[in-house]
């Protein structure tokens with residue numbers, strides 16, 4: 001059981017025998033115990049080899065299955081900071097930014113304009129202005145946004161390419177909070193709106209270059225992508241007939257899932273997913289006599305989730321009538337996913353991780369919410385206060401959805417590679433917590 005859990009961790013994970021005889025978990029050639037002692041807990045670790053491996057897998061699968069040009073955009077919403085944006089840009093990925101904040105991170109990281117793609121539902125005028133200034137591509141979510149963009153075009157010689165985000169009317173199988181492709185979704189345009197948008201772009205001479213859709217996030221079966229692709233290709237054929245315009249780029253978004261728990265193993269591979277999508281696009285274009293578009297994948301989770309590991313220290317233990325509680329020093333403030341949509345995780349002790357399981361444990365955080373439980377009913381060995389535990393598959397949608405609830409300080413983040421660890425985000429400080437605050441004026445009567 002515990003050995004299967006190791007498969008959820010980065011492929012560079014090892015058990016290192018210490019002089020004491022205990023096995024220590026190491027990742028990227030770095031001993032997790034040493035890192036946690038040095039940087040404190042909760043601590044997040046990103047393993048470069050795992051990130052690189054996932055990119056290589058996408059690239060190889062695209063190269064072997066799609067007979068035309070391809071590209072990959074890293075969905076920064078999964079985890080974005082300066083270092084990861086730099087890694088993505090150096091690996092030749094585009095970086096998907098939602099909102100002016102993520103654009104600012106990418107620009108600070110030095111991501112070239114051509115590699116910045118801007119997403120977002122209901123982009124404000126300020127966000128659109130930032131996108132026009134810094135991005136190579138803007139994915140337009142709705143007609144109002146398009147109308148706001150048109151006047152900006154007149155002022156900018158170097159105007160970004162525009163893609164239209166459409167709703168294919170089919171979602172993937174996943175939690176309803178993560179479905180986006182259905183007709184009733186708040187994201188993207190209907191077919192009629194897409195036609196209006198294309199005609200508007202032709203009339204206004206806007207550089208319309210692509211069509212984008214995203215059916216949802218964290219799915220394991222690519223099957224519903226098939227009808228999604230078909231519907232979008234039907235729409236493209238109709239747009240072509242009605243306007244003469246054909247997109248150079250087609251993006252089926254991202255959303256490929258990963259295993260979070262040993263029960264999710266074995267998990268179909270990135271290559272299985274890419275093969276399915278690429279074949280469907282190629283066959284679909286052929287059937288409709290459409291030229292092959294540049295196929296642009298947009299993964300977030302499947303690139304970064306497995307690379308990230310969260311380390312917590314166990315503080316108190318409790319036994320209640322039906323539960324053994326391990327109380328950790330982090331929880332819903334750095335990982336809201338279990339509370340938000342019942343996400344299921346697994347864990348191992350950092351020292352002697354493969355010791356025998358005793359019984360089930362509930363791993364809960366320190367925050368004032370009964371829902372602050374990271375893992376429920378997980379078979380675990382005996383664990384003592386002061387021990388550290390590691391939660392695998394923690395690289396996506398944790399820190400980006402993090403909060404300062406109960407005054408929590410956002411954790412430090414390390415980058416590990418070939419035995420070297422580098423701090424890429426420092427832990428928040430108490431000063432950070434009050435940095436934005438202003439004292440109440442003395443003149444205010446109480």
Ligand SMILES: Cc1ncc(COP(=O)(O)O)c(C=O)c1O
Nearest residue numbers: 075214217218254255299300301
């Ligand atoms: C438009 C878009 N693209 C890509 C993604 C990335 O999804 P994932 O991280 O599951 O691959 C999302 C996630 O919500 C998204 O909304």
